[in-house]
Amino acid sequence: MNKIVYKRHFSEKVVELVVEAPLIAHSRRAGHFVIVRADEHSERIPLTIADADAERGTITLVVQSVGKSTHKICGKEPGEYLHDVVGPLGQATHIEKVGTVLCCGGGVGVAPLLPIIRAMKDAGNRVVSVLAGRTRDLIILEQQVRAASDEVVIMTDDGSYGNKGLVTDGVDDVISREKVDLVVTIGPAVMMKFVALLTKKYNIPTMCSLNTIMVDGTGMCGACRVTVGGKTKFVCIDGPEFDAHEVDFDEMMMRLHSYDNDNK
Amino acid sequence: MDEKDIRKQHRDEEWREELRKSKTAKERMATPRVRMPELSPEYRVKCNEEVNQGLTVEMAVEEASRCLDCPDPQCVTGCPVGIEIPAFIKNIERRDFHAAAMTLKATSALPAVCGRVCPQEKQCESKCIYHAKLGKQAVAIGYLERFAADYDREHNQQTASDKTPSNGIKIAVAGSGPAGLAFAGDMAKYGYDVTVFEALHEIGGVLKYGIPEFRLPNRIVDAEIDGLRAMGVKFEPNCIIGKTLSYDDLHEMGFNGLFVASGAGLPRFMNIPGENLIGVMSSNEYLTRINLMGAAHPEDDTPVLHGKNVAVIGGGNTAMDSVRTARRMGASNVMLVYRRSEDEMPARAEEVKHAKEEGVHFMTLHNPIEYLGDEKGHVRTMRVQRMELGEPDESGRRSPVPVEGAIEDVDVDMVIVSVGVSPNPLIPHAIPQLEMSRRGTIVVDETTMRSSLSDIYAGGDIVRGGATVILAMGDGRHAAASMHKALSSD
Numbered sequence: 001m002n003k004i005v006y007k008r009h010f011s012e013k014v015v016e017l018v019v020e021a022p023l024i025a026h027s028r029r030a031g032h033f034v035i036v037r038a039d040e041h042s043e044r045i046p047l048t049i050a051d052a053d054a055e056r057g058t059i060t061l062v063v064q065s066v067g068k069s070t071h072k073i074c075g076k077e078p079g080e081y082l083h084d085v086v087g088p089l090g091q092a093t094h095i096e097k098v099g100t101v102l103c104c105g106g107g108v109g110v111a112p113l114l115p116i117i118r119a120m121k122d123a124g125n126r127v128v129s130v131l132a133g134r135t136r137d138l139i140i141l142e143q144q145v146r147a148a149s150d151e152v153v154i155m156t157d158d159g160s161y162g163n164k165g166l167v168t169d170g171v172d173d174v175i176s177r178e179k180v181d182l183v184v185t186i187g188p189a190v191m192m193k194f195v196a197l198l199t200k201k202y203n204i205p206t207m208c209s210l211n212t213i214m215v216d217g218t219g220m221c222g223a224c225r226v227t228v229g230g231k232t233k234f235v236c237i238d239g240p241e242f243d244a245h246e247v248d249f250d251e252m253m254m255r256l257h258s259y260d261n262d263n264k
Numbered sequence: 265m266d267e268k269d270i271r272k273q274h275r276d277e278e279w280r281e282e283l284r285k286s287k288t289a290k291e292r293m294a295t296p297r298v299r300m301p302e303l304s305p306e307y308r309v310k311c312n313e314e315v316n317q318g319l320t321v322e323m324a325v326e327e328a329s330r331c332l333d334c335p336d337p338q339c340v341t342g343c344p345v346g347i348e349i350p351a352f353i354k355n356i357e358r359r360d361f362h363a364a365a366m367t368l369k370a371t372s373a374l375p376a377v378c379g380r381v382c383p384q385e386k387q388c389e390s391k392c393i394y395h396a397k398l399g400k401q402a403v404a405i406g407y408l409e410r411f412a413a414d415y416d417r418e419h420n421q422q423t424a425s426d427k428t429p430s431n432g433i434k435i436a437v438a439g440s441g442p443a444g445l446a447f448a449g450d451m452a453k454y455g456y457d458v459t460v461f462e463a464l465h466e467i468g469g470v471l472k473y474g475i476p477e478f479r480l481p482n483r484i485v486d487a488e489i490d491g492l493r494a495m496g497v498k499f500e501p502n503c504i505i506g507k508t509l510s511y512d513d514l515h516e517m518g519f520n521g522l523f524v525a526s527g528a529g530l531p532r533f534m535n536i537p538g539e540n541l542i543g544v545m546s547s548n549e550y551l552t553r554i555n556l557m558g559a560a561h562p563e564d565d566t567p568v569l570h571g572k573n574v575a576v577i578g579g580g581n582t583a584m585d586s587v588r589t590a591r592r593m594g595a596s597n598v599m600l601v602y603r604r605s606e607d608e609m610p611a612r613a614e615e616v617k618h619a620k621e622e623g624v625h626f627m628t629l630h631n632p633i634e635y636l637g638d639e640k641g642h643v644r645t646m647r648v649q650r651m652e653l654g655e656p657d658e659s660g661r662r663s664p665v666p667v668e669g670a671i672e673d674v675d676v677d678m679v680i681v682s683v684g685v686s687p688n689p690l691i692p693h694a695i696p697q698l699e700m701s702r703r704g705t706i707v708v709d710e711t712t713m714r715s716s717l718s719d720i721y722a723g724g725d726i727v728r729g730g731a732t733v734i735l736a737m738g739d740g741r742h743a744a745a746s747m748h749k750a751l752s753s754d
Contacts (some may be wrong), residue, residue, distance in 0.1 A: 085502065131523065
């Protein structure tokens, strides 16, 4: 049982939870995720670790309420408990100094992007971050991203904040203006797909972090499998990060709809 | 005194001699093998209740009387953990069921489990003199083991005096499946302070997520785990050695040894076209959703797909568990697709029989080569290649060879792939100094189960690849004995 020590709302449906998990806080690195079960009847769902405080023994999760399980988790208040939290899982992000790194995230994808932005910056890279959301309310963690980036570009679909347009418009602007050595993208599958198509045109190495259906998160079942470079990979142990130019996003998006009839 | 002398001494005890003389061998041999009472196929496919109902006291005593109490019992040599089989059976015959259970407990950490899931026809019962020499059905050793363990659990309180005084030495176990539990039980008996770390939220490994309720009820597994708790074993769920805690962390926490029993959880796929379509999944995923996550219960949130025409690929116990589970989940047409013939199937004979009684259609000598889906990516067709048996391969089994041109399409809406598992790479990745085989198993000394690192021992499927519950338990016991020897001589 893991106690929730802090909660705040980024928007109506997106909350940030700080959860006691001392061993995970101690071991985790950027790119890792956890599997969470809200209560004894809940399913196991993957959530990326957005931040951690090893001294206080806490990890930070950013959760968007999209279905029954995330609704249960988002409804928890400080002092209440998550029934099970296990991790850190997956391969940590490969961090090195490459020059200029463009980090782009959409929606709650900005939460898992933040530790990578910080680690890329700490490794001596110039970091340009592109944050995107449908509307102003859906831009999260802007302040923290600004603190860790050399430059931040904000994109909203409706133009209610920052520049009007999609994340790819923002990325395209940056790429056409300066040399980018690596792109990191985290967000909805369709967003990552179009970022990958764009950067492929410019031949810029691009890394994405995939969020698929998972059960155990330890390589035991293969529910999370995706095709990368023509081979089947398990996101939970081989990923969650892959070369975005090698990922079969269409298959991944199809598989994300496996349980559409059950999404209550 | 070695095992044989001890065995002889027990056999020479007065009560055993008297019991032997109480009936002639002829009378014993004239008794037919007991039949296990079981739920009818029509009833049991509509529920998850345990199919085998267990022996009554009278049945068990009569079956026990069939055992000839051989002077050189070969059945013991067929048991991977060397249970004193005639001794426990003769205790059943004289109606001392507690003594029978204690005899089992002396060598097996989980008798109620093994009595249910061991392939006895390939182990102890294959060596029974009835089967090996007399041309009769073997003594039902598995049924009797189950009877003694169940009777004792239902009628006797676990005594706290089971607990050995602690020697203060801390030992860690990675994985709470059969190997880890057997190891933990023995180490606790030796007096070690044992902590079992488990990645999942439930203790029991494959006994919980894999083997279904109708074959092994969870309450049986939990009772055995409670027995280990009473002996002082600690359990830490949601903790992954190699991820949550590193090898170095374990040293800092004062652990003097690690037993790796992390299993072979990584499911294999066949890498044929269409295998990533919706509705194609590993048996591990299917069984985990249902057994561990309760996907069949409306109060539990985890969903599972339902199919009408379900194909399960494979011929092992996991394949049998999957076909039988699919029947219980309401599939009207369940096919078992296996590339060899029934004779080569590795599954327990009893499960094959039960699956057939439950209406599973056996498609032997067939192998899927492709899956085709609809516009939404759901699997709709399985393309199968008919096979025939060719020459025996190195393992002595006749290998399946495609029959040219014999390809057909079968309607399916769900496919469960059960073609084996590979060792989970999680711990090997986390401890790169560990010597690994090319198959991804941890290399250990065969007698001591010690790895290339002196304080790490390993056993079960992480050493063997996919094997059986009882072999995993045997490894756990051997590792405990040799780790104890190493630590006490230091």
